[in-house]
Amino acid sequence: MQSSGSPSRHSVTGSERIGPYTLLRLERGGLDPGAPGQFFMLEAPGRLLPRPFSLCLAPAGELAFLVDPIGPGTEALCALEPGEEIRVLGPLGHGYRLDVERPLLVGGGIGIAPLPYLAQQLGGSPPVVLGFRSEEHAEAAALLPGAEVVIDPTLVTELIEPGFDVLACGPEPMLQAVAALCPSAQLAWEAPMACGYGACYGCVVEIDGALKRLCLEGPVIDAARVRAHAEVAA
């Protein structure tokens, strides 16, 4: 599942604001979009280290990433203009298993990022439930037409009914709550990551009772395997 070799250069084909987020479109070039939930390392202009992003959409000839400007690296990515180039490495890691019978997609905040591509790859318009902290953040639900949306203080986990195969991505408290409700859920975790290919040992989370590198083991991991305590400030 690992992509080898050097990062390749890709030009920006578009950059759209969606609520507080930016959907950054890149020319796909020779990159494989990979499985939903896999991730790419995107050069953050002017910064030393690239940043990890799961693929949000795979339009023809493009790769699109949803970026939340929470620090200097992500702000630089949001400021990119069409025609500018960045280096991209991927796809990396392990994504969602798609062999599920009754999928339910659960997303929280910027964690909705991998769900549009996941829904497309699953096919058949799977049900989607999303939670956001504000109306402005909830504008991103437009990426998943037909999704059921709740705003803080209502929690997205209140929308999860029994009997579904849950595929989730969101902040850690949400993932912990999903794991408690659905021990068989597939959860996409996040951790500070310098390399994305197992070199930096920075992205460890507690997996199967030991600290393991999320980039190699995940980022999508069965709920029963993980207990994370990572904080991210990209």
Added chain:
Amino acid sequence: MRILNASGCLDALAAPEVAGQLDAFVTKTVTPLPREGNAPPRIAETAHGMLNAIGLANPGRERFLAEHLPRLRELGISLWVSVGGFSADDYAETCAALEGIEAVELNLSCPNVDEAADSAAEIVSACRSATALPLYAKLSAAHPDVAEVARAVAAAGADGLSLINTLRATALDRNLRPVLARGSGGLSGPALKPVALHAVSVCHEATGLPIVGMGGIETGRDALEFAACGACDVALGTVLFADPGAASRVRSELAVACAEAGVAKPDDGRSLSKSPETEEKVPA
């Protein structure tokens, strides 16, 4: 000039195609007992650098020798094993168990664990008695007189020096709390390069030992500057995180940098840095 990786900045088993670009692969530091490493967050980006506090996560000597080393050998790459510990005996016992590798690098300078009680020279001396393999002592530039430490490890039997390790440092988040769970970590990346160049220069003058220079190397020109200060070889660290193809790139850039500097090979850059003309250009 050979291009290696800085210890702890690459997992050859996870990324063999990256390790394959190197002239030798240096393992993550091996300690006598397994270490899970520090709790996350373990890394933080800073201005022109990054901090890490991995904490020498490694499978321990026994499992390394039984499981990891055989798999590393299958890659067909020259191997250096980085050895760590908490006493001279720790280091020496691991050295005695190693064979069939190109060299041993003694990690005498990890900023993310409690320091060994024994001095660098005592550790080198114990390892010298334990193995005939080439011993490279990895030193910290945080010592007030790194050249003095270099002389001491040379006298104790070191065959070469690895310069430099990360420097202990702290970064705060927006709430003025340390970003790293451990509080402090090791600073690496371009911010380190001038410190490393100076350490290489003074240790080269002090000992004449072969030196693997490292600290913020991103380009072939950077590597040439390390050669100009006395390094025989260089190691890449942080740059590998953003660019897994950095070793091949730096190697080809080095040839161009030599041509631009008017030297036939990197070692010739050393005479250039010593010439009166060059020295006159250095601002006071």
